[in-house]
Amino acid sequence: MTQIIRTSADLRDRVAAWKRSGILVGVVPTMGALHDGHMSLVREARKQSDRVIVTIFVNPMQFNNASDLDKYPRDEAHDLAMLEAEGVDVLFAPGVNEVYPDGFATKVSVSGISEPLEGAFRPGHFDGVATVVSKLFGMTQAGRAFFGEKDWQQLQVVRRLVEDLNIPIRIIGCPTIREPDGLAMSSRNVRLSEAERAQAPALHRIMTAAAEQIRAGAPIETALEQAKAEILAAGFHDIEYLEVRSVEGLRPMETFSEPGRMLVAAYLGDVRLIDNIAV
Amino acid sequence: MTQIIRTSADLRDRVAAWKRSGILVGVVPTMGALHDGHMSLVREARKQSDRVIVTIFVNPMQFNNASDLDKYPRDEAHDLAMLEAEGVDVLFAPGVNEVYPDGFATKVSVSGISEPLEGAFRPGHFDGVATVVSKLFGMTQAGRAFFGEKDWQQLQVVRRLVEDLNIPIRIIGCPTIREPDGLAMSSRNVRLSEAERAQAPALHRIMTAAAEQIRAGAPIETALEQAKAEILAAGFHDIEYLEVRSVEGLRPMETFSEPGRMLVAAYLGDVRLIDNIAV
Incomplete structure (x- = not known):
């Protein structure tokens, strides 16, 4: 039975009892609209923790675009059923006023790693992520937190x-x-039309081919230029970035030398998709 | 016997053992150059906690003025003796590279309450305070932290x-x-010359008289103008601010209505003194 908790005071009480017993708490922060990607995080949390809290909070502070915030899919009943099935102990689903009450005035910001890529195209996004994640860590007092590599840069910012x-x-x-066709699971995928959904897997397929070329010795710039042309030809538009960067510091990589990461953001219709793979 | 700890890793090990036993840890964050003001915090921490950690770290991030940072008094041997005498369990005294290692990139900032008064005259000061205090709370995992009202605005920012x-x-x-003569204890007082030390208590004496006038019905602005003239006549210069504000939100107060706080910053020679009292 998954317990639903709405306030940080109730969560504190719940967690305090666990902490007194030396119980290791794992947290999986999400924005809801759960899919199998989230469930893989939940299963890992179950393996590595005594109790699992999943948080669902569509964080206004990390949306730079009001329409994206409005359109973000929400379905708590469906989410709860998925969490019940995985034996999650607590669903923490606070309202906006619980997380950001009147008078709230604090911001956590991370420079450097947060500035390129998503940071360049979504001003303020990572301040919102860093602030809400700090809050969720404080509220849950978890010993472990589980994040998907799908949001690679976010993972580095949180680390x-x-x-x-x-x-x-x-x-x-x-x-x-x-x-199965390679499309990275994302809550935003449900907003793709049937035709767009059929086009979407091209992104991962083209990136995989480009990564192979780079590993085989092709110049990064040439491989990426070709990949961009193919992505546009596959029906995407407005490729915000397609880059190869160092795995952890996300430093620009002009010639391939160390293990790298290829990262992309592009639009299909009005849905912004991101992905990343090892190079 | 006070244990000296220099690294956050060693501190984490020390604290982890306490936490497993359900021990309540109190922390007193300081910049060293300890005096009886700090000792009153330590004594309160001893009363309200099972174990007491005092931190000593002259935090470069909160100094907006390099010369003020250089001149800040440091005497660890003397500080340690005072902490031993009070039965403090741990002195945590990390170096600058331990607190801000290469690659450090995170800032905690508080808007609103941090902006007037000290915030207006010491740009970046409260970002430095908020960031280092967040770090010290994370490192010590303390359940209680003790701060002096001497730094009234800082206390509000931390809350x-x-x-x-x-x-x-x-x-x-x-x-x-x-x-005994009313001068607020401060690590900076040791930098006053003998003549300045004799002038210094005028600050508190004049503020106390002004507060009495305001409580008796004198207009705030008139009382403060008169107090400023008296402070300058007493040997101070460059009164950065002398204001009456609301106790918690530090909102400007033009007519006296609610419990207020009178706050001042002024120079005596090259020493910047601050103080505050109830109105």
Whole structure:
């Protein structure tokens, strides 16, 4: 039976009892609209923790675009059923006023790693992520937190933040879960039309081919230019970025040398998709 | 016997053992150069906690003025002796590279309450305070933290930050400790010349008289103008601010209505003194 908790005071009471018994709490922060990608995080949390809290909060502070916030899919009843089936102990689903009450005035920001890629195209996004994640870590007092590699840059920002603020929590990154045709699972996929859904897997297919070329010695710039042309030809538009960067610091990589990460953001219709793979 | 700890890793091990036994840890964050004001915080921490950690770290991030940072008094041997005498369990005294290692990139900032008064005259000061305090709370995992009312605005900023980031710690404010002549104890007082030390108590004496006038019905602005003239006549210069504000939100107060706080910053020679009292 998954207990639903709505306030940080109730959550504190719940967690305090666990902490007194030396129980290790794992947290999976989400924005709801759960899919198998989230469930893989939940299963990992179950393996590595005594109790699992899943948080669902569509965080206005991390949306730079009001329409994206409005359109973000929400279905708590469906989410709850999925969490029940996985034996999650607590669903923490606070309202906006619970997370950001009147007078709220604090911001956590991470420079450097948060600035390129998503940071360049979504001003303020990572301030919102860093702030809400700090809050969720404080509220849950979890010892472990599970994040998907799907949001690769977010994972690096969260690791940086936890190390910098000495938050007593271990961050576990989990591999991206994909549909059989290669499309990375994302809550935004439900907003794709049938035709767009059929086009979407091209993104991962083209990136995989480009990564192979780069590993085989092709110049990064040439491989990426070709990949961009193919992505546009496959029906995407407005490729915000398609880059190869260093795995952890996300430093620009002009010639391939160390293990890298290829990251992309592009639109299909009015849906913004992101993905990333190893190079 | 006070144990000296220099690294956050060693501190985490020390604290982890306490936490497993359900021991309540109190922390007193300081910048060293300890005096009886700090000792009153330590004594309160001893009363309200099972174990007491005092931190000593002259935080470069909160100094907007390099010369003020250089001149800040440091005497660890003397500080340690005072802490031993009070039965403090741990002195946590990390180096700058331990607190801000290479790659450090995170900032905690509090808007609103941090902006007037000290915030207006010391740009970046409260970002530095908020960031280092967040780190010290993470490192010590203390359940209670003790701060002096001497730094009234800082106390409000820390309370705001802890509430906003849901940090599981209780903030205890402790009254300002004064010399017999009324001068608020401060690590910077040792930098006053003999003549300046004799002039310094005028600040508190003049503020106290002004507060009495205001409580008796004098217009705030008139009382403060007169007090400023008296402070300058007493040998101070560059009064950065002398204001009456609301106790908690530090909102400007033009006519006296609710419990207020009178706050001042002024120079005596090259020493910047601050103080505050109830109105």
